[in-house]
Amino acid sequence: MALASVSDLSFAYPGSIPAVRDISLELEAGEIVALLGPSGSGKSTLLRALAGLVPHFHGGTFSGRVVVAGLDTRTSGPADLAGTVASVFQDPEDQIVMTRVENEVAFGLENLGVPPEQIWPRTHAALAQVGAGHLAERRTVELSGGELQRVCLASALALEPQLLLLDEPTSQLDAEGADAFLAHVEQARCAVVLSEQRVDRALAIADRVIMMEEGRIVLDAPVAEARGWLSTRRPRYGGGAVPDDPSPSVPGGQPLVRLDDVHFAYGGGPEVLGGASLVVHRGEIVALEGRNGSGKTTLARIAAGLVQPTSGTVARDGRATYLSQDPGRHLVRETALDEVALGVNGDQVRAAAALERFGLTFATSRHPRDLSSGERERLGIAAISVSEPDLLVLDEPTRGIDPDRKAALSEWLLEQAASGRAVLVATHDPLLPAHRRVRLGQPLEVPVAV
Amino acid sequence: MSPGPATALLAAVATAGFLVDRLWALAAMVVILVAVCLRAPVERRFIYISGALFSALGVIVISPLMWSSGGGTLLWEGPTLPVIGPIDISTDEIQIAVVNGLRLAVVALAFSAYTLLVDHDRLVSAAGFARRSALAVALATRLVPTLERDAAGMADSVRGRGVHLHGARGYATLLSPLVAGSLERATGLAEAMEARGFGRSGATRAPRPPWAYADYVALGGAVVLVGVAALWL
Numbered sequence: 001m002a003l004a005s006v007s008d009l010s011f012a013y014p015g016s017i018p019a020v021r022d023i024s025l026e027l028e029a030g031e032i033v034a035l036l037g038p039s040g041s042g043k044s045t046l047l048r049a050l051a052g053l054v055p056h057f058h059g060g061t062f063s064g065r066v067v068v069a070g071l072d073t074r075t076s077g078p079a080d081l082a083g084t085v086a087s088v089f090q091d092p093e094d095q096i097v098m099t100r101v102e103n104e105v106a107f108g109l110e111n112l113g114v115p116p117e118q119i120w121p122r123t124h125a126a127l128a129q130v131g132a133g134h135l136a137e138r139r140t141v142e143l144s145g146g147e148l149q150r151v152c153l154a155s156a157l158a159l160e161p162q163l164l165l166l167d168e169p170t171s172q173l174d175a176e177g178a179d180a181f182l183a184h185v186e187q188a189r190c191a192v193v194l195s196e197q198r199v200d201r202a203l204a205i206a207d208r209v210i211m212m213e214e215g216r217i218v219l220d221a222p223v224a225e226a227r228g229w230l231s232t233r234r235p236r237y238g239g240g241a242v243p244d245d246p247s248p249s250v251p252g253g254q255p256l257v258r259l260d261d262v263h264f265a266y267g268g269g270p271e272v273l274g275g276a277s278l279v280v281h282r283g284e285i286v287a288l289e290g291r292n293g294s295g296k297t298t299l300a301r302i303a304a305g306l307v308q309p310t311s312g313t314v315a316r317d318g319r320a321t322y323l324s325q326d327p328g329r330h331l332v333r334e335t336a337l338d339e340v341a342l343g344v345n346g347d348q349v350r351a352a353a354a355l356e357r358f359g360l361t362f363a364t365s366r367h368p369r370d371l372s373s374g375e376r377e378r379l380g381i382a383a384i385s386v387s388e389p390d391l392l393v394l395d396e397p398t399r400g401i402d403p404d405r406k407a408a409l410s411e412w413l414l415e416q417a418a419s420g421r422a423v424l425v426a427t428h429d430p431l432l433p434a435h436r437r438v439r440l441g442q443p444l445e446v447p448v449a450v
Numbered sequence: 451m452s453p454g455p456a457t458a459l460l461a462a463v464a465t466a467g468f469l470v471d472r473l474w475a476l477a478a479m480v481v482i483l484v485a486v487c488l489r490a491p492v493e494r495r496f497i498y499i500s501g502a503l504f505s506a507l508g509v510i511v512i513s514p515l516m517w518s519s520g521g522g523t524l525l526w527e528g529p530t531l532p533v534i535g536p537i538d539i540s541t542d543e544i545q546i547a548v549v550n551g552l553r554l555a556v557v558a559l560a561f562s563a564y565t566l567l568v569d570h571d572r573l574v575s576a577a578g579f580a581r582r583s584a585l586a587v588a589l590a591t592r593l594v595p596t597l598e599r600d601a602a603g604m605a606d607s608v609r610g611r612g613v614h615l616h617g618a619r620g621y622a623t624l625l626s627p628l629v630a631g632s633l634e635r636a637t638g639l640a641e642a643m644e645a646r647g648f649g650r651s652g653a654t655r656a657p658r659p660p661w662a663y664a665d666y667v668a669l670g671g672a673v674v675l676v677g678v679a680a681l682w683l
Binding site for chain 2: 051053056057077078079080082083085086087089091093094095096097098099100103106107108109110111112113114115116117119120123140141142155159301304306319321322323324325326327329330331332333334342343369380383384387389393
């Protein structure tokens, strides 16, 4: 008998078109399923339905049937399913409840009414299982993004679930952090449904692949068969090969920003940059690579003029704009039009033209936070490019975006370089095109919230 | 040490800071509290310790200029300013300023040690409060650094477009999106909590370690400290 079965599931969030339509599938105990698809294809909604969060938490119009370990989600809510099902979401910051790591892992066990004498042994076993035993006494605000996400995984595994649901859990992690996280997922002794945009890594640990588009399942096959299907029908998801970079020769443009022997330290902390030098020329894309904490973001912010180095010199010839990580969280105006117009002194004509360029005309008078994550990211890019700067500085622009959007972003970057702008991109993504790649510093775990 | 006795001891030290007026006793409390705070991670303790000590220094430097004791030896006599009156410095004023500065340092450092080192989750749950109250405290504690990070991200987002925020009024424009962002985070957190069984009946509590000898000593020490400070120091 299947561990979970979904029959003819359709669901629409309140006031929206259906997010998933006519979904039917069965999940077997112990299998690892990679759930692929572009943003907005219904992956998260399917995971929420399996956890009972749809419809109980979100409301909306639900039809069909979802049964997990004999519990029908129409009559059993998320709290009833907790323990049988466990979830890890995209952003660890949005799921951490307690101030200490071991209390955080114990939180779910306490909710489930686990006998008190079993709580600490299960807590410490789960932390050890994900290689985070040494973090037990630490405060959650002191942990890096990678460490936090491992704590979230431990919190889920401590419940000893039969079904583990992972909704793009590595989107906030660098490549090495994502590898480590997925290695721990592979060791989980339960069925796993892993929604993931890092397709290669997901396929490497999966037994089976489900691909969704526009709310429907378009592929449900064992991984070997799925690889063939993806490589012929959805080559961007078939992935694997690193595409050729554009010509590595610098197009001979004038230097737009020059950093010489730049040092930087936050507050009284250790030095993040210890003598970095970099020149970015007009017409080229330069990729800044390195692990979390290697100083990519700091160097990008210095190049954009947002912070001054502790020592060293910065010479900038032209105007720079900067796109921060996770730009969808940092939108500051009441409508999309105002958001973009902010960069051009309120010029709504130029702002409207920029919205049209990024396919966001429909969102002109909508609140930015009413847009989907993909639309918010496009809005962020429209907001920094509307003023036609000489230098575009982007910080991890591909983090958490699907392969189609990544391809579109790559094309846009190449267009910008071809039009004579310079582009500096802090990234860990080898698939992003660049004329030059500069690797920074030593790996270092850094807190996400200090 | 358990969070209850640790908090009682820190509260006693802060109370004693108000009661004591001997310089050597206050200075000793400051030294001990700095040593305690140094047990916290370096990137967190810096702001707390430096904030406490610089505030105390400010009191010591500025307060002798702001009032006249009328006693002690007059060391310097300055001009008479409107509103403030005569500016002078005497030995009495310096001594009182140092006492007040050290008192401030004791209270601020005791609070810093509480914030940096005490396990708030366990403290509130150990107090036997309703579980939801304990959770509210934990979530409020976590909210501050998250808001701080979001505010910094928004400021960067605006400055990154070449727009400069001027003064309090400029930064006030970020308040509304900051609130909207925190509501969005709150919804995400509520969803994650429900998925982890929050609200289900029959919840249990993880057993807390029984009090050790040091905990009883700390609690007794807290009572003795306040008594000694009130009667002899």
